[in-house]
Amino acid sequence: MKITVVGAGNVGATCAYEIARKELARDLVLLDVKEGLTLGKSLDMWQTSSVQGFNTRITGVTTDFSKTAGSEVVVITSGIPRRPGMSRDDLIDINARIVKDVTEGIVKYSPDAKIIVVTNPLDVMTYAAFLAAKLPSNKVFGMAGILDGARYKAFLAEALHISPQSIHAILMGGHGDSMVPLPRYTTVSGIPITELIEDSVLEKIIERTRKGGGELVELMGTSAWYAPGAAAAQMVEAIMLDQRRVFPVCAALNGEYGLNDLHIGVPVILGKNGIEKVIELNLNDDEMALLHKSALEVKKIMKSLDNLNIFEERYGSDTL
Ligand SMILES: NC(=O)c1ccc[n+]([C@@H]2O[C@H](COP(=O)([O-])OP(=O)(O)OC[C@H]3O[C@@H](n4cnc5c(N)ncnc54)[C@H](O)[C@@H]3O)[C@@H](O)[C@H]2O)c1
Numbered sequence: 001m002k003i004t005v006v007g008a009g010n011v012g013a014t015c016a017y018e019i020a021r022k023e024l025a026r027d028l029v030l031l032d033v034k035e036g037l038t039l040g041k042s043l044d045m046w047q048t049s050s051v052q053g054f055n056t057r058i059t060g061v062t063t064d065f066s067k068t069a070g071s072e073v074v075v076i077t078s079g080i081p082r083r084p085g086m087s088r089d090d091l092i093d094i095n096a097r098i099v100k101d102v103t104e105g106i107v108k109y110s111p112d113a114k115i116i117v118v119t120n121p122l123d124v125m126t127y128a129a130f131l132a133a134k135l136p137s138n139k140v141f142g143m144a145g146i147l148d149g150a151r152y153k154a155f156l157a158e159a160l161h162i163s164p165q166s167i168h169a170i171l172m173g174g175h176g177d178s179m180v181p182l183p184r185y186t187t188v189s190g191i192p193i194t195e196l197i198e199d200s201v202l203e204k205i206i207e208r209t210r211k212g213g214g215e216l217v218e219l220m221g222t223s224a225w226y227a228p229g230a231a232a233a234q235m236v237e238a239i240m241l242d243q244r245r246v247f248p249v250c251a252a253l254n255g256e257y258g259l260n261d262l263h264i265g266v267p268v269i270l271g272k273n274g275i276e277k278v279i280e281l282n283l284n285d286d287e288m289a290l291l292h293k294s295a296l297e298v299k300k301i302m303k304s305l306d307n308l309n310i311f312e313e314r315y316g317s318d319t320l
């Protein structure tokens with residue numbers, strides 16, 4: 001059993017280390033373009049194995065995709081992160097080319113892999129990987145909803161002075177400021193959140209969640225990695241262990257929620273085949289309107305990708 005993480009920067013290395021510590025596979029490959037980087041990081045991680053008590057063998061490679069052959073799951077984190085003052089969408093030009101190249105390299109040697117995209121702008125980079133991979137859409141999807149949900153839960157836990165683990169929530173939509181946290185689907189061990197928190201406090205938390213990535217970029221000068229790396233590793237775990245866990249995942253939609261031809265965050269069942277099923281919630285009119293507004297934002301960025309002309313195929317459009 002083999003897992004590959006492409007990109008050994010902040011997010012990739014954190015995700016790889018989580019995967020190794022959880023022993024989600026016998027072999028873990030870390031691939032990057034920077035000469036020596038993955039050799040050093042994989043050696044450093046492997047040297048913690050006796051301390052942390054794991055056996056996963058970590059190999060570092062520099063751009064040699066043949067070493068990733070036969071991977072069951074591949075996490076793509078390669079690409080530039082944003083800096084203060086930038087939006088995720090500003091990364092599209094450079095990152096689209098990187099995602100296309102690495103996806104083609106991966107699929108050449110691991111045609112059966114499930115591909116988890118992390119690179120931003122997330123929804124459109126998932127679409128780019130899907131175009132490059134030419135694999136069924138249940139095998140190419142993106143990580144954002146678990147991270148956004150984890151931030152929402154962390155803020156709620158602080159406000160309520162309770163464990164974040166008692167909070168259950170689902171967020172939908174694109175991984176941008178138009179993401180759609182859903183109070184109606186947020187509970188504290190089954191108790192509706194609205195019974196425990198004032199509307200005005202909840203509204204502030206939702207707004208902070210929407211801008212949660214930007215808050216960290218302003219603080220650190222680059223984007224977050226601990227929560228993103230852990231969230232991506234949780235998706236790897238669900239697939240490798242065929243857990244069939246329900247997570248918000250950036251998935252291809254073909255008519256669900258009245259949306260077509262785009263990748264956006266929705267609840268799914270995640271198991272050994274990747275996306276086993278997209279779950280359709282009975283959204284009310286207001287929730288549906290927010291989701292469609294977010295989808296239009298994603299479509300706008302898809303249009304920018306189409307304008308780069310790096311893919312022959314495309315299905316972006318301004319309308320839903
Ligand atoms: N989806 C999310 O929720 C989420 C969360 C955090 C970060 N991100 C995104 O993840 C990406 C990585 O962030 P980071 O903080 O790890 O950045 P980073 O700069 O620390 O690491 C990126 C790595 O990608 C490598 N790379 C670049 N081109 C490559 C190629 N062609 N092949 C292989 N490796 C290549 C770089 O050498 C670098 O080591 C960014 O686009 C960031 O915006 C997404």
Ligand SMILES: O=C(O)C[C@H](O)C(=O)O
Pocket residue numbers: 081082088120147175212213214216217223224228
């Ligand atoms: O905000 C970013 O640029 C990185 C990531 O999407 C995040 O939400 O942390």
